[in-house]
Amino acid sequence: MQQAQPSRVQPMDGADYLRDILRAPVYEVAMTSPLQTMKRLSERFNNQVQLKREDRQPVHSFKLRGAHNMMAQLTEAQKKAGVIAASAGNHAQGVALSGSRLGVKATIVMPRTTPAIKVDAVRGFGGHVVLHGNNFDEAKGMAQQLADEHGYTFVPPFDHPQVIAGQGTIGLELVQQNGHLDYIFLPVGGGGIAAGVAVLIKQLMPNIKVIGVEAEDSACLRAALDAGFPVTLDRVGTFADGVAVKRIGDESFRLCQQYLDDSITVSSDAICAAVQDIFEDTRAISEPSGALALAGLKQYVEKHQLKDKQLAAVLSGANTNFHSLRYVSERAELGEKREGLLAVTIPEQTGAFFNFCQILGDRAVTEFNYRYGDDHLANIFVGVRLLGGQEELDNILRDLRQAGYPVEDLSDDEMAKVHVRYMIGGRPLANLSERLYSFEFPEYPGALLHFLQTLGTHWNISLFNYRNHGSDYGRVLCGFEIGDQDLLAFTAHLRELGYGWKDETSNPAYRFFLSKTTD
Incomplete structure (x- = not known):
C-alpha cells in the first residue's frame, strides 16, 4: 500500500460549505429526488427505513449535482474553452448533460473496456467521447x-470543494423531507457525497448520525482513517465499480474525518442482498454501488441492535449492466444468510445421499453437485436453504460432524462461489505438481493473448475457468x-502481468473438488 501525505491547501470551514451548498445551482439540471419509505424492510427491522432515490435523476445518479455545481461557476473564458473529465460511468454522464445544458463542450475520456451502453449514454447526453487506455488511471x-x-x-x-458542495444538496433535501431522522x-x-452531506448535516442538525459505507474490497476511507491521511490501496474490487476507488480525495477525507460519526464496510454478497431488497420494496433496480448505503444500514442496525429509529440510505445510482444481475441473483441469498454452501465427504455407496439428506431434515437443498471419484469416498458440493440464518447453518455443520461427515463451510469462500461450484468433478487423472491462481481480467480485445504472452509457454496450463457477469472485468x-524450483520465476512473471491475482492452492474448495493429492 503506497502512502501519500495530504496536500497543503487552505481548507474551507463548515460555514463556508453550508453557504456554498445553499446557493448551489444544481436544480438547473437536477431534481429533488423522492425519499421513499421501504415498508417491507421497515417491518422486518422494526425501524422506519427510507430510501433517497437519486436513481430518479436525469442521469440516474447523484453525480450530476456535483458536476453541474462546478461547471456552472466556471468563468466565461473557461466555459468557452470547454471541460474534460475521465470516467467510465455516472460522472461522465453528469458532466455530459451539464455541458449540454450550459452550452459547454464536454470531452469525456473513457477506458476502452467501458461497455457500449455507457459510452452511448454519454454521447446521448451530448458528450464527446475519447476512448483511451484499459483502465481508469490510463484514461485519467x-x-x-x-x-x-x-x-x-x-x-x-469527487475531490473538489464545488463538487462536494453540489453533492451536499442531497443532505439539505433529506432534512427538509424528514426532519426527524436519526x-x-x-x-x-x-x-x-459522504463529505458534502456530512458537513451540511452537522451544520444544521448535528444530532443526526451520519454513517459512511464502503465495500470491503475498496475501503479507501477505512485505510485513510487508520493511517490518519489518504493512502493508495494496492488494488480494489470491481463488482461495485461506482465506488472502486484506490485513494479517497484529500479534501473529501478531511471532511469525512471531521464530520462522519462512523463508517462500516460490507461484502459483495451483502450488496447483492440490498439490491434485492430495493427491488422487492420499490421495483427499482439499483447498480451495486447504488445499494451500498442500504447494505450498510442493514448491517449497522443488526450490529448495534437499533430499534424504533428513523433511518435513511441514499440509493446513489441505477446505471447497471443488465447481465450483471445474474451475479446479483446468485449471491443475494448468501448475503442474507438464507443459503449455505457446504463441501461434504460421504461414503461412495448406495443410499449415501439419502442418509445425508435425512440429517438435513426438511430443509430444502438448493444445489447438489457430484461426480464419481473412487470406490470409497465422494466429495459433494451442496447448497442448503436457511430460514434461521447463521445459527441454523452452525446447527447443520454440528449435526453433520456428529454424524461422522467431514464438512467444510464454503459460504464465504469467494473462489468456491465464483468458480468451483461450476467445475465439480474436474479432478486430474494423474498426480500433478499443480498450483492454482485466481485472476481479474480486464474485458478488452487481446486480454487473454496478453496473459499468455506474458507467462510464455514454459508452464503448462492444467485448469482454466472463466466467469464474467457483465462487468468490465472477467474472473x-x-x-x-x-x-x-520454478516458483520464484513464475511469481516474477505474474507481477509483470499487471493483473490482480491470488494464490488459491491452499483453498479448501480446490482440495475437495479439483486437486489430485500428491503423495
Missing part, C-alpha cells in the same frame, strides 16, 4: 494531457504445472 492520464494541450478545465469526480447512511468511494481461475 490522457484527460489531464488533453486538458494541458487544449486549455480544458478538468472536472474531477441516522443517514451514505456510500463512500472517493468520498464526495479467471487457472492451474499451472509448477515445480518448487
Whole structure:
C-alpha cells in the first residue's frame, strides 16, 4: 500500500460549505429526488427505513449535482474553452448533460473496456467521447494531457470543494423531507457525497448520525482513517465499480474525518442482498454501488441492535449492466444468510445421499453437485436453504460432524462461489505438481493473448475457468504445472502481468473438488 501525505491547501470551514451548498445551482439540471419509505424492510427491522432515490435523476445518479455545481461557476473564458473529465460511468454522464445544458463542450475520456451502453449514454447526453487506455488511471492520464494541450478545465469526480458542495444538496433535501431522522447512511468511494452531506448535516442538525459505507474490497476511507491521511490501496474490487476507488480525495477525507460519526464496510454478497431488497420494496433496480448505503444500514442496525429509529440510505445510482444481475441473483441469498454452501465427504455407496439428506431434515437443498471419484469416498458440493440464518447453518455443520461427515463451510469462500461450484468433478487423472491462481481480467480485445504472452509457454496450463457477469472485468481461475524450483520465476512473471491475482492452492474448495493429492 503506497502512502501519500495530504496536500497543503487552505481548507474551507463548515460555514463556508453550508453557504456554498445553499446557493448551489444544481436544480438547473437536477431534481429533488423522492425519499421513499421501504415498508417491507421497515417491518422486518422494526425501524422506519427510507430510501433517497437519486436513481430518479436525469442521469440516474447523484453525480450530476456535483458536476453541474462546478461547471456552472466556471468563468466565461473557461466555459468557452470547454471541460474534460475521465470516467467510465455516472460522472461522465453528469458532466455530459451539464455541458449540454450550459452550452459547454464536454470531452469525456473513457477506458476502452467501458461497455457500449455507457459510452452511448454519454454521447446521448451530448458528450464527446475519447476512448483511451484499459483502465481508469490510463484514461485519467490522457484527460489531464488533453486538458494541458487544449486549455480544458478538468472536472474531477469527487475531490473538489464545488463538487462536494453540489453533492451536499442531497443532505439539505433529506432534512427538509424528514426532519426527524436519526441516522443517514451514505456510500463512500472517493468520498464526495459522504463529505458534502456530512458537513451540511452537522451544520444544521448535528444530532443526526451520519454513517459512511464502503465495500470491503475498496475501503479507501477505512485505510485513510487508520493511517490518519489518504493512502493508495494496492488494488480494489470491481463488482461495485461506482465506488472502486484506490485513494479517497484529500479534501473529501478531511471532511469525512471531521464530520462522519462512523463508517462500516460490507461484502459483495451483502450488496447483492440490498439490491434485492430495493427491488422487492420499490421495483427499482439499483447498480451495486447504488445499494451500498442500504447494505450498510442493514448491517449497522443488526450490529448495534437499533430499534424504533428513523433511518435513511441514499440509493446513489441505477446505471447497471443488465447481465450483471445474474451475479446479483446468485449471491443475494448468501448475503442474507438464507443459503449455505457446504463441501461434504460421504461414503461412495448406495443410499449415501439419502442418509445425508435425512440429517438435513426438511430443509430444502438448493444445489447438489457430484461426480464419481473412487470406490470409497465422494466429495459433494451442496447448497442448503436457511430460514434461521447463521445459527441454523452452525446447527447443520454440528449435526453433520456428529454424524461422522467431514464438512467444510464454503459460504464465504469467494473462489468456491465464483468458480468451483461450476467445475465439480474436474479432478486430474494423474498426480500433478499443480498450483492454482485466481485472476481479474480486464474485458478488452487481446486480454487473454496478453496473459499468455506474458507467462510464455514454459508452464503448462492444467485448469482454466472463466466467469464474467457483465462487468468490465472477467474472473479467471487457472492451474499451472509448477515445480518448487520454478516458483520464484513464475511469481516474477505474474507481477509483470499487471493483473490482480491470488494464490488459491491452499483453498479448501480446490482440495475437495479439483486437486489430485500428491503423495
